[in-house]
Amino acid sequence: MSPGKEVFKGVEWRIRVADGSSEVLVPATGFARKTWRVIKGLISGLALKVWMFLKRAWAIAANDPRKVIHCIKVGLALTIVSLFYFMRPLYDGVGRNAMWAVMTVVVVFEPTVGETLYKCMNRVCGTFLAGFLAVGVHWFASRSGERFEPLVMGASVFLLASAATFSRLNPSAKSLFDYGAMIFILTFSFVAVSGYRVHKLFDLAHQRISTIIIGTSLCILVIMLVCPIWSGQELHSLIVHNMDKLADSLDVCATRYFNHSGECTNSNEEADKKLQGYKCVLSSKATEESMANFGRWEPSHGQFNFRHPWKQYLKIGASMRCCAYCIEALSSCINSENKAAESIKKHLSSSCLKVSSSSSSAIRELAETVKTMKKSSIVDLLVGEMNSAVQELQNDLKSLSYLLNPSTTPEKKKLETACIEATTTVPLMEFIPVVTLASILIEIAVRIEAVVDAVEELAKSAEFRIDDDDKSKQSKIKDKIVSEEEKIEGTTKALQRV
């Protein structure tokens, strides 16, 4: 192609000048153009990222407004502590060391009261202990002559820092004073080393400790007075919510299996969400542990005393996770490729649904017990109901076995087997999915009893009161059981009609 006939690729910008003629705007070519493009790309990319970030931030804020309150609390505490710089009399009192108060507020202010208290206590104790020890070591070092002083100080820093670091690696110590050990190392090396130069050691120690106490007291005041979030309360609610989620998952799991083309199609999305609820239980171990850990630092609040048995909540959580593992296995049954024979499904649906509904009622009642902190005698009733449902399911499974040898069917069983006569030609492969589901359901019922035991232990150690309106509740629950039975029967009949 000749150079004169180059085809101009791209858009041509033309501007009409006042006299009617038009001028072509020559685009900035080469380097400038490329740079502009890169910059434009960068800016739009950055803007998009910022926009996405803000959108996510808004979603987080809308989802949990307490996070926004926490941010405001941090700002508030910091602004108050800044007053020490701005106001002459306060500044004169603590001098340049006011920075320690600012630093304390920044590092100890956490979302929950328990965590803040844990950090405050650790900071104060670590600072005190390390300060005393450092002064002692300093006194000893100063007696050992000018030549050995740095050696003694260096060796003590090395040894104590190593020992304190090691104590942080011990899991049981970690939960109690991990932060304190860090503050210990920090203060010790700081005081021991700067003591070698700064001669007003006691003044320094006094100022540092008083500023830290100012900072921690301010944090404690703000965190406990402005919309406090208690670790213990959070743990309590988490356990209650997880129980409800477990019950929902179990319900949806069973009904979806036996009632696949059923009425619940328009609320399918909601059901999907409920079905996934057990995953929250599976993944909440770390949260539960840290909350229980911080909960024990909290003073009496709401329904909870100072020494509320938070550890017991962990046991409840662990037993719930055991149930959740089974529900996971159950949910894989739903998605299994091996389809079960409809006739077997029909035969077992009633008792399976009864087991799942009575199990979920038991879990819900446990959630209610934990939530209201009132002992409930209905739990025993519901567990009894659950066990009799399990028994019924086992009988139904047994009645299937007469299919193997119809000749052994006793007279009284004839009636029961009548309805499954049609299934005698069903291959065992089509039994297996339902049978597996049934035995997982039975296992879940067994595991729920472990949850019941854990909750009862909590009720004992936390001295739950006895529910006053027990009797009305008992009759209500009996009505509920009857109505649920009718509902299940209805479903089963509908299934048999299909």
Added chain:
Amino acid sequence: MSPGKEVFKGVEWRIRVADGSSEVLVPATGFARKTWRVIKGLISGLALKVWMFLKRAWAIAANDPRKVIHCIKVGLALTIVSLFYFMRPLYDGVGRNAMWAVMTVVVVFEPTVGETLYKCMNRVCGTFLAGFLAVGVHWFASRSGERFEPLVMGASVFLLASAATFSRLNPSAKSLFDYGAMIFILTFSFVAVSGYRVHKLFDLAHQRISTIIIGTSLCILVIMLVCPIWSGQELHSLIVHNMDKLADSLDVCATRYFNHSGECTNSNEEADKKLQGYKCVLSSKATEESMANFGRWEPSHGQFNFRHPWKQYLKIGASMRCCAYCIEALSSCINSENKAAESIKKHLSSSCLKVSSSSSSAIRELAETVKTMKKSSIVDLLVGEMNSAVQELQNDLKSLSYLLNPSTTPEKKKLETACIEATTTVPLMEFIPVVTLASILIEIAVRIEAVVDAVEELAKSAEFRIDDDDKSKQSKIKDKIVSEEEKIEGTTKALQRV
């Protein structure tokens, strides 16, 4: 009882004096005695606690000597940074701000390289950013008149602290710059506020940044040169170990069920430990996530490049947890109260054991693939083997179904059913446990394929090499499969003889 005839309760201490007579040592009574007892109790209690602590510490140290090395490293880094105080020329260079270097070492030094780098980067960036911003705000505030200056400063502290705190609550930001945001708040409030009093603001900022850089460089040098522990390498090993544990659990689970009174009685404790291996997989989610998070800060090391796909390890971990849920259900089958009929066990044991052993071989081969970072074509062979074992198990299950209707048994099936002729009187209830176990085993095989996919994706994105000695390995693996089949046949025969 008369006061003169009081029976002396407790031990009487007598001392024989030189002249042969003896004197009764009257015990210190009342308050002194009680106090002594309390003190003695306290001291012995404390001594016992210290002793237990030391014992636990020793166990931790013996279990993982790298923890001790980490402690020594912390001590070393702190001692080196202390030199800034002890040595005149260095001290003159940075002055009293040397404490920032000490503080940096204490707070950023973590056990793994990744975590230390993360904290170093965050500390440096957070300090820089906040410093610049604070100086800017300070300049603006100083222009607004003496009266408004504290107001502007206070408002800026409030707003920026709240915003930075909010960014810490965003999960995706948290993993990337949680620590940096805290340092940002700290530095900003510190510089902005003290700038109001300290007029040599730039000097302060310069010294603070240089000391922080000294501290972080020292940390990076010590952590990377003295026995470095890499987060990435740790994650890599954790995944490999977890795979091996999963395979062990699966093996022990199946053999224990089918070979309860078998030969492995004297190594029972070891088998118990192996059986519990899957629990490590269940509980390692948080560890995996934090390691993957820190791994991306690490430079190229060992077999890993800078941008090694650590996130992919999380996917492998998640798919392994799905297997572990099933193994949990499997292990509950072992402890189930419903005993299965021995005849059914015998009939299915061979194919069940084959599924479990081929599944565990597949997992072990995956572990080997990840460990050596070499693609292996044997995995496909083993997965094929696993699938054919699953097919065989399904056929065996199907063959059970002919028990329902012996009349439909085709000629070619007669031979197969011959061996289970005796079971025709077995009630279905005694089928259920084995059938449940079998279907869980099949589900495990399905989930292992998800692990295979995840590992293959890793092999793709991390560009694993192709194994050179593949052919010798293939023939080896074929021999192994044959020998395992012989072993299982032996076990089955032994079982049938019982």
